[in-house]
Amino acid sequence: MDLGDNLAVVFHGVNDLRVEQRPIPIPKDDQVLLKVDTVGICGSDLHLLRNGLLGFYVAKPPMVIGHEGTGTVVQVGEGVSHLKQGDRVVIDTLPRCQKCTCCQIGRYNICSHPTRGRDTQTGGCMARYYAHDADLCYKLPEEVSQEEGAMLEPLAIALHACRRGNVRQGSVVLIIGAGPVGLLTLAMSKAYGATKVIVTDVSKWRLDKARELGADLTLEAQPNDSEDLAVQKITSLLGCRPNISFDCAGFQSTTRIAVQATASGGTAVIVGISGKDDMSLPVRDILTREIDVRGCYACVNDFTTAIELVATRKVDIKRLATHHYQMSDALRAFDELRSGKGNPIKVLVHIN
Ligand SMILES: [Zn+2]
Numbered sequence: 001m002d003l004g005d006n007l008a009v010v011f012h013g014v015n016d017l018r019v020e021q022r023p024i025p026i027p028k029d030d031q032v033l034l035k036v037d038t039v040g041i042c043g044s045d046l047h048l049l050r051n052g053l054l055g056f057y058v059a060k061p062p063m064v065i066g067h068e069g070t071g072t073v074v075q076v077g078e079g080v081s082h083l084k085q086g087d088r089v090v091i092d093t094l095p096r097c098q099k100c101t102c103c104q105i106g107r108y109n110i111c112s113h114p115t116r117g118r119d120t121q122t123g124g125c126m127a128r129y130y131a132h133d134a135d136l137c138y139k140l141p142e143e144v145s146q147e148e149g150a151m152l153e154p155l156a157i158a159l160h161a162c163r164r165g166n167v168r169q170g171s172v173v174l175i176i177g178a179g180p181v182g183l184l185t186l187a188m189s190k191a192y193g194a195t196k197v198i199v200t201d202v203s204k205w206r207l208d209k210a211r212e213l214g215a216d217l218t219l220e221a222q223p224n225d226s227e228d229l230a231v232q233k234i235t236s237l238l239g240c241r242p243n244i245s246f247d248c249a250g251f252q253s254t255t256r257i258a259v260q261a262t263a264s265g266g267t268a269v270i271v272g273i274s275g276k277d278d279m280s281l282p283v284r285d286i287l288t289r290e291i292d293v294r295g296c297y298a299c300v301n302d303f304t305t306a307i308e309l310v311a312t313r314k315v316d317i318k319r320l321a322t323h324h325y326q327m328s329d330a331l332r333a334f335d336e337l338r339s340g341k342g343n344p345i346k347v348l349v350h351i352n
C-alpha cells in the first residue's frame with residue numbers, strides 16, 4: 001500500500017516548531033497505524049512550546065507534538081484482534097505501565113512508572129500517520145465525527161474533575177478559567193445536576209462561551225484585584241460560597257482564590273497545571289474550615305463515558321471548536337491560539 005508522505009508538526013525546542021517530513025511509523029504487533037484525521041491543540045501543547053515541559057516532565061526534542069487526536073486505522077499489528085482497517089478511533093495517550101499498584105487498581109493516570117502511551121521521546125500524533133497501542137484506541141460510533149473525537153480528551157478530563165469534586169444534584173460550583181477544560185467542567189457540572197455554576201476568566205469572549213454552555217453566572221476577573229476582593233465578588237454574585245471550586249487555570253493566585261472562596265467543609269479541585277512544583281496556599285482556610293484540596297490529573301477510565309455523552313448529544317462538544325486549520329497552516333494555528341487573536345477556544349488542525 002502506498003501511504004504517501006508523513007508530514008508532521010515537530011517540536012524542536014522552546015518556540016521552535018516546524019512542519020517537516022518524518023518516516024512513516026511501522027506499527028508493532030500490538031499497535032495500529034492510523035491515518036490521522038483531526039488533532040486539537042491543547043493548552044499543554046502551548047506550555048510545551050513556551051517552556052519545553054510536558055506537564056512536569058522535560059521534553060526531549062525533536063518530537064512530534066499533539067495528543068488530542070483521531071484517525072482511521074490503515075494497518076493492524078499481528079496481535080490486534082479488536083480493530084480492523086477503516087475503524088475510526090480516538091487515541092488515549094496517557095503514559096501508564098499497567099503493573100504498578102496504581103495501575104492495578106485502575107488509577108493509571110497516577111501511574112508511578114509511566115512508560116506506555118505518549119512517548120516523550122518520539123512524541124505525539126500531529127502527523128499524517130501515527131502508530132498507537134491498539135488497546136489505547138477507542139472506536140468512535142457512527143454518531144461521533146472525527147472532529148468531535150478530537151475534543152473527547154478534554155471532555156474526559158472534565159468528567160474526571162467532576163468526579164474528583166464529587167459534583168452532584170444541588171451542588172454550587174465555582175470554575176476559575178474558561179478554557180476548554182473549564183468550559184467542559186461547567187457543562188458536566190450542569191449535567192451532574194449542579195444548581196448554580198459561576199465561571200470566572202479574564203477573557204470576555206470565553207465568558208460569552210460559558211454562558212452559551214449553561215453558566216448561571218459569569219465574572220470577568222480583574223488581574224489587579226486582591227484575592228479578598230476576587231472572593232468577595234464571587235460570593236456576592238453567587239449569594240453564597242460555592243461548595244465545590246475548580247481551579248482550571250493553575251496559577252498560585254487562582255488556586256488560592258478557589259480555596260478561599262469555597263464554603264466551609266467544601267472541596268477545591270486543582271485541575272490546571274502551571275508546571276511549578278510549589279505554591280503557597282491559605283492553610284488557615286484549609287485547616288480551620290476543613291476545605292478538601294484535591295488534585296486532578298488528566299483522566300482515568302473516562303473515554304467511554306465521554307464518547308457516549310457526545311453520541312447521545314448530552315453535551316454539544318462542537319460548540320468549543322472555534323478555529324479550523326489545515327496541516328499546511330499548522331504553525332499559524334499555534335500562533336493564533338497563543339496570541340488569542342480571533343477569540344479562539346478550541347483550535348483544530350485537520351491533518352489529511
Ligand atoms: Zn490535552
Ligand SMILES: [Zn+2]
Nearest residue numbers: 097100103111
Ligand atoms: Zn503504572
